[in-house]
Amino acid sequence: MRTKNPFEPRAVVSRRGGRVKKPLSLELIVSTALELLRREGSDAMSLRRVAAALDTGPASLYVYVDDVLELEALVLDRALAGVRVTAKPTSAWRRRLTALLESYFQVLFGTPGLARLAMRRIAAGPNALRMVEAMLGLLDEAGLDGPTAAWAVDLLTLYVTAIAAEQTERVGELDPLGPIAAVLRTVKATEHPRVHRLRDELVSGCGDQRFAWALDVLLTGLAQTPARKR
Amino acid sequence: MRTKNPFEPRAVVSRRGGRVKKPLSLELIVSTALELLRREGSDAMSLRRVAAALDTGPASLYVYVDDVLELEALVLDRALAGVRVTAKPTSAWRRRLTALLESYFQVLFGTPGLARLAMRRIAAGPNALRMVEAMLGLLDEAGLDGPTAAWAVDLLTLYVTAIAAEQTERVGELDPLGPIAAVLRTVKATEHPRVHRLRDELVSGCGDQRFAWALDVLLTGLAQTPARKR
DNA sequence: ACCTGAACACCGTTCAAGT
DNA sequence: ACCTGAACACCGTTCAAGT
Numbered sequence: 001m002r003t004k005n006p007f008e009p010r011a012v013v014s015r016r017g018g019r020v021k022k023p024l025s026l027e028l029i030v031s032t033a034l035e036l037l038r039r040e041g042s043d044a045m046s047l048r049r050v051a052a053a054l055d056t057g058p059a060s061l062y063v064y065v066d067d068v069l070e071l072e073a074l075v076l077d078r079a080l081a082g083v084r085v086t087a088k089p090t091s092a093w094r095r096r097l098t099a100l101l102e103s104y105f106q107v108l109f110g111t112p113g114l115a116r117l118a119m120r121r122i123a124a125g126p127n128a129l130r131m132v133e134a135m136l137g138l139l140d141e142a143g144l145d146g147p148t149a150a151w152a153v154d155l156l157t158l159y160v161t162a163i164a165a166e167q168t169e170r171v172g173e174l175d176p177l178g179p180i181a182a183v184l185r186t187v188k189a190t191e192h193p194r195v196h197r198l199r200d201e202l203v204s205g206c207g208d209q210r211f212a213w214a215l216d217v218l219l220t221g222l223a224q225t226p227a228r229k230r
Numbered sequence: 231m232r233t234k235n236p237f238e239p240r241a242v243v244s245r246r247g248g249r250v251k252k253p254l255s256l257e258l259i260v261s262t263a264l265e266l267l268r269r270e271g272s273d274a275m276s277l278r279r280v281a282a283a284l285d286t287g288p289a290s291l292y293v294y295v296d297d298v299l300e301l302e303a304l305v306l307d308r309a310l311a312g313v314r315v316t317a318k319p320t321s322a323w324r325r326r327l328t329a330l331l332e333s334y335f336q337v338l339f340g341t342p343g344l345a346r347l348a349m350r351r352i353a354a355g356p357n358a359l360r361m362v363e364a365m366l367g368l369l370d371e372a373g374l375d376g377p378t379a380a381w382a383v384d385l386l387t388l389y390v391t392a393i394a395a396e397q398t399e400r401v402g403e404l405d406p407l408g409p410i411a412a413v414l415r416t417v418k419a420t421e422h423p424r425v426h427r428l429r430d431e432l433v434s435g436c437g438d439q440r441f442a443w444a445l446d447v448l449l450t451g452l453a454q455t456p457a458r459k460r
Numbered sequence: 461a462c463c464t465g466a467a468c469a470c471c472g473t474t475c476a477a478g479t
Numbered sequence: 480a481c482c483t484g485a486a487c488a489c490c491g492t493t494c495a496a497g498t
Contacts, residue, residue: 060463119349119395124413129422136424150431155444162392165349183354192359194366201380214385221451290482
């Protein structure tokens, strides 16, 4: 598979068009995987494709990574480096928290497959911690007690992740609203009167509108929730 | 692969231990797939495994189903038949809505892999419609306007699905709290003071407690949200 | 210690051929 | 119309062998 010619040492010239082959490292593997995900979509991030991009066989990656699950978690955390956690401290907590979650949403929504990856892996790296720390600070400003804030972090991230995953799914479908819209059109008023009456409302609104509305509901609910005792 | 002996016609005796082979049908395929999911977990539901369980080759299923995505959607909707949408109409709407969502959660949580399936496929069959219809009715009782109720259905199901998927993931791990707990233990107070102080609260509570709390937050938030105009 | 080729046990999907 | 075997182009992971 690789050239045996000693005059073309593999560290300098690779078979794949003369690209210089860097030595393997976890760092390189993770960034290559993320790059692949960004450029070619969620299906492109397999151990084999990453290995191929690094001009090696899949077995080589197992020196740095236990399995594909670990790689996915690392890729997710690395992508979270792009989340802006600090806004002008002049604005109100609610505005800043919204901005943070919007940034998180955009990061997930921006690279295909990342949101769904975030649904099945939980990032437990430095960037995830940075996000949680910032959110706890903002929820503290909001007047929430510690225990409530701790659970609120989970609720908020889980919801934003889920809606990003849902929105991602729908992108690129023929009917942007998916098969649901088709089904809703056939619902009979006699059988499901409410669904029939609200069939347009059920699928109305773009991602941004729904996101903003839902965040409002969540934050309002959190503000009204009684403190949890430790 | 199959016996050619005319004295053992395939409709009566199968190679797999004398089980009678029923004729293929969408109905049979979907129920076999769900059964496989229930008995052997999420990895067991592949086109090939379903075909093998039906004593045929994978290609045969394509007569009834376009692709594996369609099969997944059908399996999900069939599983939703188990959701109880009606509670005693004597109790308050909030209690009945909670009961409905708890039932939905249990259905997802009860069969391994179903919650994650629900995260990537949206059920658009009769059972999903039945659920939506019931939820719209209860939200109407709650005093919500139509457009708000329509979006609320999405918010509530999305959240419950997501939390079920998250809880499912953690079942069967060595450390039930996953790698997060391990990371949280190493967080330094100087670097992430709030995360450090709340490290126990961040992972506290079992699924049921978190579910009940979060539902409370959502319903409180919904009740406070101003009506959306159509 | 790091890297590799080859193999193993799987996938979903297609297609020509059978009935 | 329904079903099938075989093939195609993939997966993740393991393992013995190389350096």
